[in-house]
Amino acid sequence: MSFFQPQQSRSAQKQAVDPQHQPWVEKYRPKTIDDVSAQEHTVAVLRKTLTSSNLPHMLFYGPPGTGKTSTILALARQLFGPDNFRSRVLELNASDERGISIVREKIKNFARQTPRAQAVASDGKAYPCPPYKIIILDEADSMTQDAQAALRRIMELYARITRFCLVCNYVTRIIEPLASRCSKFRFKPLDPASTSTRLAQIASAENVPVNPETIDALISTSQGDLRRAITYLQSASRLALASTPPALITPHDVQEIAGVVPDTVIEDFAAALGIECIGGDGMDVDLDESGRVKAKGFDDVKKKVRAITREGYSASQIISQLHDHVVVHPTLTPRQKTRCALAFAEADKALCDGADEELWILEVALRVHRAMNSSSSS
Amino acid sequence: MSLWVDKHRPRSLDDLHYHHGLSARLKALAASGDFPHMLFYGPSGAGKKTRIAGTLLELFGKGVEKIKIDQRVFLTPTKRKLDVNIVQSNYHIEMTPCEVGNYDRLVIQEILKEIAQTQQVDLNAKQRFKVVVIHEADSLTRDAQAALRRTMEKYMSNMRLILCANSTSKLIAPIRSRCLLMRVAAPNAEEMEAVLDFVAKREGFAIPDGTAKLIAEDSDGNMRKAILVLEALKMQNPDLSVSGLSIAKPDWETYCHKVADMIVQEQSPARVMEVRTKLYELLSHCIPPTIILKTIADRIVEQVDEALKPEIMHWAAIYVRVKGLLRILPPAHVLCSQESRMRVGNKKIFHLEAWVVKVMSMYKNFFYGIDMDGFDD
Numbered sequence: 001m002s003f004f005q006p007q008q009s010r011s012a013q014k015q016a017v018d019p020q021h022q023p024w025v026e027k028y029r030p031k032t033i034d035d036v037s038a039q040e041h042t043v044a045v046l047r048k049t050l051t052s053s054n055l056p057h058m059l060f061y062g063p064p065g066t067g068k069t070s071t072i073l074a075l076a077r078q079l080f081g082p083d084n085f086r087s088r089v090l091e092l093n094a095s096d097e098r099g100i101s102i103v104r105e106k107i108k109n110f111a112r113q114t115p116r117a118q119a120v121a122s123d124g125k126a127y128p129c130p131p132y133k134i135i136i137l138d139e140a141d142s143m144t145q146d147a148q149a150a151l152r153r154i155m156e157l158y159a160r161i162t163r164f165c166l167v168c169n170y171v172t173r174i175i176e177p178l179a180s181r182c183s184k185f186r187f188k189p190l191d192p193a194s195t196s197t198r199l200a201q202i203a204s205a206e207n208v209p210v211n212p213e214t215i216d217a218l219i220s221t222s223q224g225d226l227r228r229a230i231t232y233l234q235s236a237s238r239l240a241l242a243s244t245p246p247a248l249i250t251p252h253d254v255q256e257i258a259g260v261v262p263d264t265v266i267e268d269f270a271a272a273l274g275i276e277c278i279g280g281d282g283m284d285v286d287l288d289e290s291g292r293v294k295a296k297g298f299d300d301v302k303k304k305v306r307a308i309t310r311e312g313y314s315a316s317q318i319i320s321q322l323h324d325h326v327v328v329h330p331t332l333t334p335r336q337k338t339r340c341a342l343a344f345a346e347a348d349k350a351l352c353d354g355a356d357e358e359l360w361i362l363e364v365a366l367r368v369h370r371a372m373n374s375s376s377s378s
Numbered sequence: 379m380s381l382w383v384d385k386h387r388p389r390s391l392d393d394l395h396y397h398h399g400l401s402a403r404l405k406a407l408a409a410s411g412d413f414p415h416m417l418f419y420g421p422s423g424a425g426k427k428t429r430i431a432g433t434l435l436e437l438f439g440k441g442v443e444k445i446k447i448d449q450r451v452f453l454t455p456t457k458r459k460l461d462v463n464i465v466q467s468n469y470h471i472e473m474t475p476c477e478v479g480n481y482d483r484l485v486i487q488e489i490l491k492e493i494a495q496t497q498q499v500d501l502n503a504k505q506r507f508k509v510v511v512i513h514e515a516d517s518l519t520r521d522a523q524a525a526l527r528r529t530m531e532k533y534m535s536n537m538r539l540i541l542c543a544n545s546t547s548k549l550i551a552p553i554r555s556r557c558l559l560m561r562v563a564a565p566n567a568e569e570m571e572a573v574l575d576f577v578a579k580r581e582g583f584a585i586p587d588g589t590a591k592l593i594a595e596d597s598d599g600n601m602r603k604a605i606l607v608l609e610a611l612k613m614q615n616p617d618l619s620v621s622g623l624s625i626a627k628p629d630w631e632t633y634c635h636k637v638a639d640m641i642v643q644e645q646s647p648a649r650v651m652e653v654r655t656k657l658y659e660l661l662s663h664c665i666p667p668t669i670i671l672k673t674i675a676d677r678i679v680e681q682v683d684e685a686l687k688p689e690i691m692h693w694a695a696i697y698v699r700v701k702g703l704l705r706i707l708p709p710a711h712v713l714c715s716q717e718s719r720m721r722v723g724n725k726k727i728f729h730l731e732a733w734v735v736k737v738m739s740m741y742k743n744f745f746y747g748i749d750m751d752g753f754d755d
Binding site: 359 | 403551
């Protein structure tokens with residue numbers, strides 16, 4: 001047997017991570033751009049490039065977990081095939097290498113190489129393999145201004161043989177000269193329908209029994225971020241399968257994993273602040289009465305806040321959920337909602353600055369409480 | 379001869395007294411072989427570390443209890459030396475990277491990479507991976523958290539992380555979504571009483587009825603504090619009857635209460651000066667300013683009129699943003715602000731004092747009905 005045989009198999013072995021331990025996010029990354037969920041417009045444009053082999057510089061932006069990196073990786077794979085992929089694509093994750101020196105050395109060197117001749121595809125398929133290389137700059141919005149500025153000329157100089165693809169969350173952090181050199185693609189948050197089909201697909205592939213309520217819970221906690229939804233699903237299934245009779249995943253499990261405060265706790269808290277409960281239809285008649293009765297004094301609010309912090313819920317989570325509760329509330333006046341929103345905003349800022357959690361939950365609680373009272377008196 | 383807290387700390391997941399559902403989950407996860415990264419969060423004294431230790435024991439067996447303490451020296455890019463204390467066994471390693479302040483990223487990268495790149499050589503080990511426990515994960519800098527992010531994905535086969543934090547608010551979202559979140563809530567009063575009874579029984583005495591309740595109320599969900607208090611009380615008067623039992627407060631707390639009383643009694647510039655000396659005293663004993671502010675505010679709120687309470691807490695919350703220092707300093711101090719930014723000691727007292735003055739003016743205002751709204755801004 002020749003020398004190469006064992007070596008090849010060894011490298012293949014190294015690549016294959018134990019599939020059980022592989023995160024599902026990686027395992028189910030789309031293989032072709034047609035597999036990408038929900039981004040029809042972008043996919044339609046990119047599909048053309050597969051046939052015409054003409055690709056502009058690209059800028060992908062949108063919230064996390066919408067498939068930006070997946071799309072460009074799938075596209076590159078379809079363009080070049082597995083054999084040419086390594087020599088034609090440079091993927092730089094900006095979170096560890098982003099300085100100007102990297103731009104000057106690594107990127108520039110790669111950009112100015114003439115693309116190597118197309119290797120014969122080992123799997124027998126024909127790939128377009130157009131005569132350029134692709135440089136993927138992931139998380140490009142965390143690159144420094146200087147590093148971005150250094151890219152400007154490089155992008156133009158080697159445009160004949162190299163295409164850039166910048167991937168970022170916030171398009172505003174990409175300097176204008178770079179943005180104008182690229183054609184922009186916006187990735188929108190995933191709609192619930194495509195998230196649920198994708199989750200159901202993965203669940204059936206992994207033999208995890210899920211019911212529609214669980215999928216709904218996953219969708220609502222992940223808010224259009226497919227990666228988060230898949231991670232939560234994997235964690236939940238680990239927990240469910242680990243218990244001795246493999247239990248079904250309940251929506252409650254999902255909420256606990258996501259660190260979401262249960263709705264009952266939030267409603268209870270809101271009631272203590274003098275916000276009337278929603279849903280109690282029979283109570284409609286004496287809502288005003290009960291609203292006034294429920295508006296308790298300072299000490300009750302304080303006790304409630306203390307109880308909640310003892311439960312260990314995180315302050316930012318409580319505030320964001322309370323916000324969701326207040327904003328859609330049917331009976332509050334716009335003025336009350338505005339006041340509450342102001343309190344939430346300030347609290348969020350303070351928490352970002354590292355302020356004390358309990359004090360700020362209390363602060364929010366008191367301001368909401370006052371907002372409720374001020375209207376009932378007027 | 380060790381403290382009761384350590385002596386009677388549950389060793390395994392089966393011995394735990396409360397949150398049985400959580401223990402069962404942890405046990406099942408440890409047995410399944412597919413162990414994820416984990417994040418334990420909850421208030422202090424709720425039993426996070428006990429649960430982590432129990433999980434480790436479940437994962438690796440007795441070997442995990444043979445620990446050694448190590449001191450590692452790191453060299454920063456500016457050639458400064460940093461010492462970090464590390465507790466490790468053959469299977470796991472525990473550290474508190476935030477004790478080196480801004481250089482925690484370096485520590486994380488060095489130690490984690492080192493562990494992540496070496497495989498488990500002990501063939502008898504029950505698991506293929508090592509566990510890294512990071513305490514106080516919520517005080518890691520953003521850089522350090524970002525550095526964790528890559529490592530967590532890359533070296534999943536050799537290493538698992540267990541993070542321990544008080545709150546998830548300060549952890550960046552990518553870390554949160556990579557971990558399995560484990561909320562450890564504080565025990566409620568009955569659970570605490572049960573634990574206290576258990577400890578007492580193990581020590582060979584019985585707690586009278588009311589005492590356990592009293593201790594549980596006083597310690598506010600903090601199990602560690604409750605057991606320490608129990609031990610202290612037992613030393614003071616061995617029969618532990620409810621009558622004549624007083625739980626000694628830490629002296630800084632009584633000191634804070636004294637300050638609060640002073641503020642309520644009299645509101646005058648002379649009093650502000652007195653309060654200032656007391657505050658300095660507290661700060662120089664390394665009591666964190668946030669705690670001082672909270673304790674004083676809590677005490678004042680107990681004594682004033684209902685209408686004033688929300689206001690006082692409101693200003694306490696505003697001034698507690700000491701760390702951010704984004705709030706405009708009181709006018710008299712604006713000129714010094716440049717200096718205050720440099721020295722940590724100064725700015726804290728500014729904020730504490732500004733709050734005291736604010737409270738005093740509100741209090742006076744409330745009683746004499748002077749309209750001082752114009753001075754608010």
